Amino acid sequence: MTTSSPLLPNFVGGQWIHGTGAGTPLFDPILGTELARVDATGLDLPEAFRFAREVGGQALRALTYRQRAALLAQVAQVLQANRADYEAISVANSGTVKADTAVDVDGGIYTVGVYAKLGDGLGDVFHLTEGDAARLGKDPLFQSQHVAVPTRGVALFINAFNFPSWGLWEKAAPALLSGAPVIVKPATATAWLTQRMVQDVVNAGILPAGALSVICGSASGLMDQLQAFDVVSFTGSADTAAVIRSHPAVVQRSVRVNIEADSVNSALLAPGEANAEALDLLVKEVVREMTVKSGQKCTAIRRIFVPEALFDSAASAIAARLASTTVGNPRNEAVRMGAVVSRAQFNAVQEGLQALKAHTEVLFDGNTLPLVDADPAQACCVGPTLLGARNPDNHPVVHDVEVFGPVATLMPYRDEAHALALVRRGQGSLVASVYGTQADDLARIALALADSHGRVHVISPDVKAAHTGHGNVMPQSQHGGPGRAGGGEELGGLRALRFYHQRSAIQASTAVLGAGVAPATAKA
Template structure:
């Protein structure tokens, strides 16, 4: 039997007592390792993180904790090559796609280390200015934020085993809150290895970082009132978390990132042949194929004027025809596999549902694979669907196929395009393409209410925009409605989730002694 990856809880490495769940190479089908959390003393694990790890982190100032993040960055950079090997083996990603996850994680950590260093040698954060409570300024109210005295539980998805950990852990650790991460099971190896390297390097206090692989059973039961939980995954599981007693009765703070039917909108001035039209085509193809479409921020709906529908269909399909799919170890392969055969089956089922109300414009699901056996590999080529009657295609606005699948939709006018984008019921991101600055600005404001991020691409930013699906630590990551209603990143705004706000009412002399940043 392959290695049973140990969990790190209670300040030590511990293996589960069960046989474990196997992790596979999704391209060649070989078993890589097993994960299991059976028999772990979860109450003791959470108590250790909360009491030992939390106390050690809170004893440090923000700039000292920023130094911890910088030390973590150095550890991860030292082992970077091994992370790429794991990503290829366990996630089936080509090198460029692995970089989105691994290098994106390291970059995000580095940013929070810089931002945290600028907060200074303080233990609490000022929240606004002091306000007098009477006519004379002798008794005032000063709001501040202090680290919550609990643990941060991360229940993560399978698609970003590196970035999914560190984009949450960076602001949590900087805030002074210990982390327990439960990675998505099918790709847990990379998360576990990163935690192992950081723990073994001894750069964090004991109890500051724990990892539990395998089943999530019992984790929510351990949460206490000052703990927080962050979940990334399906809306159904998110609903279960929200209804759990820890949240419903103990008021545990929860952040959820769930399903998201993100869109790309081509404005009427971006006719075929223009730079803006070509930018949309390029970005759609990139978002359909990066990580085989397994991104929460990937473009799922492409909204174009009805007059350019056919031209857009041909332009996008032409580029998709050049995408090679198969074994990521082959240098000619541009797009690797999905993470598992189970995920491949889910994509096929989702495609079947969407095809009932759409037509197939490009069918990469039948293309030959490179160095991969279609009977074993979890590979599928990109599929572009289409619906000229976007209003009638209800399923397109309701079903997210988590793979290399997108649907082209025709709209009548800009108001119709905005209405269609809103039919996603809340999304992480939408992108706009055009050359008319005024029209782009007006449309962006109209879309903002149902999207966590509006990514505007005009020809003047063609070489500098960061990409529709790239989540930058400087900007908000989250979205309303079906996207979960959560908020991550956004610079130092991310620290809000891990802090408690309080008002100190006192004399100016006392308030001056609070030592606030």
């Protein structure tokens, strides 16, 4: 194992700076070799945040939405031009097969492109209006107009390890379009890809100085730098989310927070569906969600609910498809599923799996199959595992424990009311998917689940070739969820811009409102 890997620099205060420490190593989860090191020791964080807030923010806000959108379009072009390098980094540092790399890298580039187009449609304006002006009394002369103006703070992103590309750009694209400078702190284990993407954009000279910064390594002290008009967006565990919410920046200075935390997402075969096509749709999507990125997606299916009479049929069908999943070295074209990102994550998956096994039966164990072109003693590979809980009412663990890997639990239900109650035991999730053939039933169930999910994905035979996937987060739709999912809201088209704006009511005469507050401005 080499110890001469490069120390990746941070980009803060408009310059590239190495940490003063030895650095934390990043590893190849298949080969175990050291790839690079990251370190943020000794960085002048107050100056980094000041520079982003004052220099970067001022420069961004001096541009119109259309001008900022044009910058995003250039960012997308730079990222696309360097895609091959990003794929190589993803394979090496995240252990992903090419198809999984595309979910992360291409998903990030696509999201930037979508916001470039949305921003162009907002026009050459500097603020947004919300709704029409409303009279405040009998005389229509004095009215109230709600506007949204860009925050004068910095947007701090503390990101998770599973999407080093998409996790950056799904936050940064709407932030930059809004006029908010970005400081991103990627998860250490997979920070290389995020750092390289920022490096390419910075070197291209597209964005104003201070608009985009990256800090790799320890996050210690980052929250201490936040001031009243800053915002912070976090993706990760509920435990860390609780620490962020209790920080003085949030509690005392009212820093705005967006959280995406744990989520035990569900797939539900609608009641009364004896139709083989509906079951097949569920089976295919479950297997895809269990295996894409080795199950390391916040939106992956963790719980599967089917009518009692179809439990054994569903178990057999899912197991049969999982049996054809080849696991191992992603550099081998025969491999369909690579590794989890690190030894620590491998151990966490094993621990969670054991906790679930104590309350379930194993319906399929992919760990009994040999790895392809990988040493099982070295590679952080986990075979897809399907568990079963025939009495889901009496085993709360299956509704509470999220194993962040290729693991899902199949459960039977008696009727629609029972099914909905079981799904809701997830206490709020990012997404639920519903499968069936009857439009009326699917619509009713989708609306019933909307109160506890950020997104409800309905798959019927008419959209089997058109739907975007249970776990695929599209920038046009909201990403986030209530309850244990964190209560956050991201994306959703232009809705994402609200987080980076301040809403204010301008109360004035119609002449004042007409002089620049309301006319010729884009609608939020």
